[in-house]
Amino acid sequence: MHQRQKKLLDMLQSGSLQIKHAAAQLNVSAMTVRRDLKELEERKLLLRVKNGAIPHPACYEPEPVAGNELMEKKFAIANLLYENIMPVNSLFISTGTTTLAFAKILARRNKLPVTVITNSLPVASALFRTSCKVILLGGELRTNSLDLIGPAAERNLLEYQVDYLISGCDAALADYGFYTSDVSLAQLEQKSLAIAHHAAIITDSSKFSRRALTRFAALDEIDLLVTDEKLPPEYSKLLVKSGIKLLQTS
Amino acid sequence: MHQRQKKLLDMLQSGSLQIKHAAAQLNVSAMTVRRDLKELEERKLLLRVKNGAIPHPACYEPEPVAGNELMEKKFAIANLLYENIMPVNSLFISTGTTTLAFAKILARRNKLPVTVITNSLPVASALFRTSCKVILLGGELRTNSLDLIGPAAERNLLEYQVDYLISGCDAALADYGFYTSDVSLAQLEQKSLAIAHHAAIITDSSKFSRRALTRFAALDEIDLLVTDEKLPPEYSKLLVKSGIKLLQTS
DNA sequence: ATGCAAAATGTGAAAAAATAACATTTTCTT
DNA sequence: AAGAAAATGTTATTTTTTCACATTTTGCAT
Numbered sequence: 001m002h003q004r005q006k007k008l009l010d011m012l013q014s015g016s017l018q019i020k021h022a023a024a025q026l027n028v029s030a031m032t033v034r035r036d037l038k039e040l041e042e043r044k045l046l047l048r049v050k051n052g053a054i055p056h057p058a059c060y061e062p063e064p065v066a067g068n069e070l071m072e073k074k075f076a077i078a079n080l081l082y083e084n085i086m087p088v089n090s091l092f093i094s095t096g097t098t099t100l101a102f103a104k105i106l107a108r109r110n111k112l113p114v115t116v117i118t119n120s121l122p123v124a125s126a127l128f129r130t131s132c133k134v135i136l137l138g139g140e141l142r143t144n145s146l147d148l149i150g151p152a153a154e155r156n157l158l159e160y161q162v163d164y165l166i167s168g169c170d171a172a173l174a175d176y177g178f179y180t181s182d183v184s185l186a187q188l189e190q191k192s193l194a195i196a197h198h199a200a201i202i203t204d205s206s207k208f209s210r211r212a213l214t215r216f217a218a219l220d221e222i223d224l225l226v227t228d229e230k231l232p233p234e235y236s237k238l239l240v241k242s243g244i245k246l247l248q249t250s
Numbered sequence: 251m252h253q254r255q256k257k258l259l260d261m262l263q264s265g266s267l268q269i270k271h272a273a274a275q276l277n278v279s280a281m282t283v284r285r286d287l288k289e290l291e292e293r294k295l296l297l298r299v300k301n302g303a304i305p306h307p308a309c310y311e312p313e314p315v316a317g318n319e320l321m322e323k324k325f326a327i328a329n330l331l332y333e334n335i336m337p338v339n340s341l342f343i344s345t346g347t348t349t350l351a352f353a354k355i356l357a358r359r360n361k362l363p364v365t366v367i368t369n370s371l372p373v374a375s376a377l378f379r380t381s382c383k384v385i386l387l388g389g390e391l392r393t394n395s396l397d398l399i400g401p402a403a404e405r406n407l408l409e410y411q412v413d414y415l416i417s418g419c420d421a422a423l424a425d426y427g428f429y430t431s432d433v434s435l436a437q438l439e440q441k442s443l444a445i446a447h448h449a450a451i452i453t454d455s456s457k458f459s460r461r462a463l464t465r466f467a468a469l470d471e472i473d474l475l476v477t478d479e480k481l482p483p484e485y486s487k488l489l490v491k492s493g494i495k496l497l498q499t500s
Numbered sequence: 501a502t503g504c505a506a507a508a509t510g511t512g513a514a515a516a517a518a519t520a521a522c523a524t525t526t527t528c529t530t
Numbered sequence: 531a532a533g534a535a536a537a538t539g540t541t542a543t544t545t546t547t548t549c550a551c552a553t554t555t556t557g558c559a560t
Contacts, residue, residue: 278509278510279509279510279511280510281509281510281511282508282509282510285508285509300517300518
């Protein structure tokens with residue numbers, strides 16, 4: 001990396017950076033600074049804002065949001081869940097983009113003191129400075145999904161009890177259960193089922209009829225499923241027959 | 251808050267927001283959206299970027315400091331520490347703004363696989379997508395300082411051993427020791443000293459001759475102290491006499 | 501209801517910033 | 531040392547933002 005780009009990152013460390021100021025300090029034209037900032041932004045090292053740049057908010061989302069359309073659907077689902085389970089005293093919110101959407105809705109709508117246990121940094125951060133008390137499981141941080149899994153997280157989990165487990169899934173019902181593509185995560189999900197009085201799964205309908213690596217829950221372990229309106233009827237029947245309360249966005 | 255502003259925040263939840271798009275969707279002029287965004291930005295609810303806005307990224311930063319003079323000093327100190335202890339295999343990085351500066355330097359300069367244990371979310375997030383393996387202690391999240399303290403964190407800590415402890419302090423040497431103003435944090439710091447082979451404290455010289463609530467370390471428990479050039483000579487002598495290696499920025 | 505004041509919103513001009521295209525300088529290779 | 535390639539600077543163009551002011555809406559007292 002160019003020496004000058006390193007200096008730009010240095011300047012950024014103290015919070016933010018203005019193009020004019022940086023150009024003067026480095027004795028180059030504003031255009032050059034712009035070009036550097038553009039390159040550094042592409043490498044996810046910073047974020048350009050009007051007039052300059054700020055450090056990359058790496059924490060904020062596991063993935064740099066791609067499909068807004070799907071996200072809106074997820075928020076609708078999360079919102080429906082919120083309206084149907086609140087108020088509760090304690091929640092476990094698992095890792096995932098749909099569960100993160102739920103956390104954000106909780107952050108904005110809930111004014112009561114709720115204890116939230118989570119293994120996801122984005123979820124914890126979404127509840128930053130809200131009325132929620134947040135307990136984060138410890139363990140090894142997976143830096144792609146920004147969550148904590150593994151033996152340490154599982155040990156921590158067993159010290160708590162919650163009213164509701166909120167979880168997503170990568171695949172549903174293929175052979176009657178809920179699946180995730182990560183083995184260690186499945187293990188953690190299984191243990192969270194054990195500490196929760198009720199369990200809800202939120203997922204968009206595209207996950208049905210898919211398969212994924214590991215099953216973490218059988219049908220009768222789940223109390224509530226929230227999804228969108230496009231769920232094929234054969235699945236609805238199956239869910240209802242298994243005693244799962246089914247909610248769909250309209 | 252105005253209904254429309256709530257809607258804007260809603261749109262933002264899915265990642266980002268474009269002024270034109272939002273104006274069309276809300277049936278108002280772009281100017282009105284701009285005005286709303288400006289107001290919401292002042293309330294720290296979002297960040298305006300070219301053409302729109304993104305959610306407020308400061309989630310993992312304790313304070314959204316911009317252009318802090320003291321911060322530059324902290325980076326100089328942290329940098330000096332980096333040059334003197336690296337390479338190591340494992341580190342415990344405690345919570346604090348100076349230790350966060352160290353984490354950022356580590357993130358940028360280090361290319362080797364280092365295991366970092368921390369109780370600070372900002373530190374964990376600074377090491378996001380680096381060669382470092384990050385272990386986060388579990389426990390209750392303090393949402394002001396974004397760190398984890400308490401019994402759960404302490405229990406977690408005891409399962410590890412590290413080469414170096416990196417810690418800051420709120421006060422130093424008043425009656426020969428290192429102090430913090432938070433009792434639970436002091437307790438955690440004491441335990442981290444027990445699991446570390448070496449201990450370093452990084453702090454600016456303004457902390458000397460101050461007092462703070464709780465002592466977490468005696469002089470002989472510390473191996474290395476890094477501070478700036480303004481440390482009064484009587485303290486240097488005292489430190490060196492206690493066998494502490496002293497480093498000062500120039 | 502009516503009129504008035506205050507607030508909110510819209511409009512177009514002006515300023516500022518980002519981009520693009522092109523000119524110039526520097527660096528590297530042979 | 532020449533030429534190509536890369537980096538940087540300059541200027542023009544486009545886009546975005548801001549500002550000032552006109553218009554509409556809202557709230558409230560009469």
